[in-house]
Each structure stands twice: as structure tokens, then as C-alpha cells.
Amino acid sequence: MICGILLIVWTIPSAENASAGESDPVLATAGALSAAGNFDAAITEYLRYLYFHPTAETIGGVYLNMGNVYLRLSDWENARDAFRRSIRFAPNDSLKNVRRLNLAIHSIAHKNYSLAVLELLKVASFSKQPHLRRKAGFYLGVANVYLLEFDQVEAALAPYFSKDSSDYGRKTWQRLQRLAGKGKTIHPRSPATAKWLSTVFPGLGQLYSGDFKNAVNALALNGLLGYGVTRAFLEQNYVDAVLEGVFLFQRYYMGNRVHAAQIARTRPIKKEKKIAEEILTELGKYLAHKR
Structure with a gap:
């Protein structure tokens, strides 16, 4: 459930990166190595700089650059830690918040929604x-969509869309509220209740979970099973009656109970994920329209 346009990273102003690179030849080398795609060597140079300059004013920017390089190496854990340190060493609150947004958006991309x-x-x-604040509210809404916390989605997105007076923004917000x-x-639904209902009457547990198709299927299969066993007994074909009653009973009647519990457990999540996908699609269209 990924909507790529929603995960456009809030990039840090290039001037910050440039000033960090120009201030020291080691950082200049690290930047050149990174630009050339030699990411492991770039990390080594950044670590060298941090070792010899642990209190330099530029280390926040260095950690930021390291985080971006770690991302290129598909090393999310080290990237996350580097981004956190870049926040810690940011020289002012404004830059701290920009970097928090950067960390948050990357966290969404890596399914670390709680962070x-x-x-x-x-x-x-x-x-x-x-x-x-407005941008944070937007992505807070996105994170809650992925968490399937629909009661939080509307509250998070409301401040963002309240500032958009365009007709497209208003209609998008109406669709988002509806979803x-x-x-x-x-x-x-309770899996235990669904299982118990299908024990009493095959298909009833599936119906309880809102799955009419599987409810009819369970009822039909078990009805045919019961009919076959009863007919075999009436025709005094006891061997077939016992075989059908034991083996087919185990497969269809008991399976009906297990399946009912599975549907109760998974069907609401499937429905929630479908709605979440629709919300993300709407948000993606909205961002594409604004570009």
C-alpha cells in the first residue's frame, strides 16, 4: 500500500549541504565520493570528520548528509539514527522542525509509522x-491512513485543507471526509463468535462477518454433505455413510468453522486497507494537481 507521490522527501536547503562541504577538505571529499556513487567511502570520510571534529558547528549537516547516503545504501536503521542526530545538532528550532519532517517522511516510506x-x-x-505545521498535519494524516486510524485521519488533515479554498481542494476534502x-x-468481528455460529449452523459465522458469498458456499457444501450421508444410511450403505461422515465432515464442516473465524479476523482489515488505498489515491491526485 504505497503511494509514491505522498512520500516526496522534504529536502533540506542545498545551501546547508554546500556550506558543510566547503568548510573542510574531508567533507568535500565525502561529498564528491557520494556524488560519484561511492557511498561506503563517503560514509568513511564523514565518520573521519566526526571523529576529529566532534564539537564542530557543522556536524548537524554532516549527520544529515550521512543519513541521505545511508538511504542510498538501503540502510534505514543507520539513516534513521543519523537523521535523529542531525535534529539534535540543528542550530535553531526552525531547522530542527524541517529535519523532523524529513525524518518523518522517510519513516513513513520505511513503514515506521509510530516514529x-x-x-x-x-x-x-x-x-x-x-x-x-500545515505540512506536518498533512503527513500526520498520511501516517494515520497507513495505521488505519481513520478517526485520526480527518482530524490531522482538516487544518491543511481548511487553508485550501480552491474548488478542487474543497471537493477533494469532501471525498476524503466521506472515505x-x-x-x-x-x-x-469476533473470531470466536463466528466459529461458534458456524458450529451451530454452517455459513452463519461467515454471514455474521459480512461475507455472504462464503456463507452460501459453506451452507451448500455442508448441506450436500448432510444429504449424502443421510441418503447412504437410508440405502443401508453404511460404509460409504461412515466414510463420508468422518472424512468429509472433517474437511467441510470443521473447515467451515475454521474458515468462519479466519474471515472474522481478516475481512475488516481487508476492507480498511481498501479504504486506506482509496484515501491515498485521492491524496496523490491532489498533490499531482498542485504541482
């Missing part, structure tokens, strides 16, 4: 810059 929510809440709640509302109406 994303934590960082986004910090920006949305405490940033003094309205445009950063989030549908998501909030989905309630999980």
Missing part, C-alpha cells in the same frame, strides 16, 4: 512556522 507520528506531532504542535467516515464505521 513518523511522534515527529510530526512535535512539528504540528510546537513549530512557530505555519507552513511547517474516512466509511473507515470509522468498520468494526472488527
Whole structure:
């Protein structure tokens, strides 16, 4: 469930990276190695700089660059740690919040939604810059979509869309509200209850979980099984009756109970994921329209 356009990384101003690279030949070498695709060597140079300059004013930018290089190496854990350090050593609150957004968006891309929510809440709640709070609210909504927390999606996105007075933005927001509302109406079903209902009457557990097709299928199969066993007994074909009753009973009647529990457990999640995908598609279209 990935919508790539929603994961466009909030890039740090290039001037910060350039100033970090120009201030020291080691950093200049690291930048050149990274640009050439020699990422492991670039990391080595960045680590060399940090070892000899542990208190330099530029180390926040160095950690930021390291995080980006680690991403190119598909090393999310080290990238995450480097981004966290870049936040810690940011020279001011504004840059801290920009870097928090950067970490949060990368966290969403790597399915670390809880970390994303934590960082986004910090920006949305405490940033003094309205445009950063608004962007944080947008991605907070995205993170909650992935978490299937539909009651939080609308609350997170509302401040963002309240600032968009365009006709397209208004219609998009209406569609998003409708989808989030549908998501909030989905309630999980009890697997134990579904299993018990299908024990009493085959197919009833599936019907309880909202799966009419499988309910009819379970009822039909078990009905045919019961008919076959009964007919075999009436025709005094006891061997066939016992074989059908034992082996087919195990497969279809008992399977009906297990299947009912599985449907109760998974069907709500499938429905929620479908709605989440629709919300992400709407957000993707919205961002594409704004570009």
C-alpha cells in the first residue's frame, strides 16, 4: 500500500549541504565520493570528520548528509539514527522542525509509522512556522491512513485543507471526509463468535462477518454433505455413510468453522486497507494537481 507521490522527501536547503562541504577538505571529499556513487567511502570520510571534529558547528549537516547516503545504501536503521542526530545538532528550532519532517517522511516510506507520528506531532504542535505545521498535519494524516486510524485521519488533515479554498481542494476534502467516515464505521468481528455460529449452523459465522458469498458456499457444501450421508444410511450403505461422515465432515464442516473465524479476523482489515488505498489515491491526485 504505497503511494509514491505522498512520500516526496522534504529536502533540506542545498545551501546547508554546500556550506558543510566547503568548510573542510574531508567533507568535500565525502561529498564528491557520494556524488560519484561511492557511498561506503563517503560514509568513511564523514565518520573521519566526526571523529576529529566532534564539537564542530557543522556536524548537524554532516549527520544529515550521512543519513541521505545511508538511504542510498538501503540502510534505514543507520539513516534513521543519523537523521535523529542531525535534529539534535540543528542550530535553531526552525531547522530542527524541517529535519523532523524529513525524518518523518522517510519513516513513513520505511513503514515506521509510530516514529513518523511522534515527529510530526512535535512539528504540528510546537513549530512557530505555519507552513511547517500545515505540512506536518498533512503527513500526520498520511501516517494515520497507513495505521488505519481513520478517526485520526480527518482530524490531522482538516487544518491543511481548511487553508485550501480552491474548488478542487474543497471537493477533494469532501471525498476524503466521506472515505474516512466509511473507515470509522468498520468494526472488527469476533473470531470466536463466528466459529461458534458456524458450529451451530454452517455459513452463519461467515454471514455474521459480512461475507455472504462464503456463507452460501459453506451452507451448500455442508448441506450436500448432510444429504449424502443421510441418503447412504437410508440405502443401508453404511460404509460409504461412515466414510463420508468422518472424512468429509472433517474437511467441510470443521473447515467451515475454521474458515468462519479466519474471515472474522481478516475481512475488516481487508476492507480498511481498501479504504486506506482509496484515501491515498485521492491524496496523490491532489498533490499531482498542485504541482
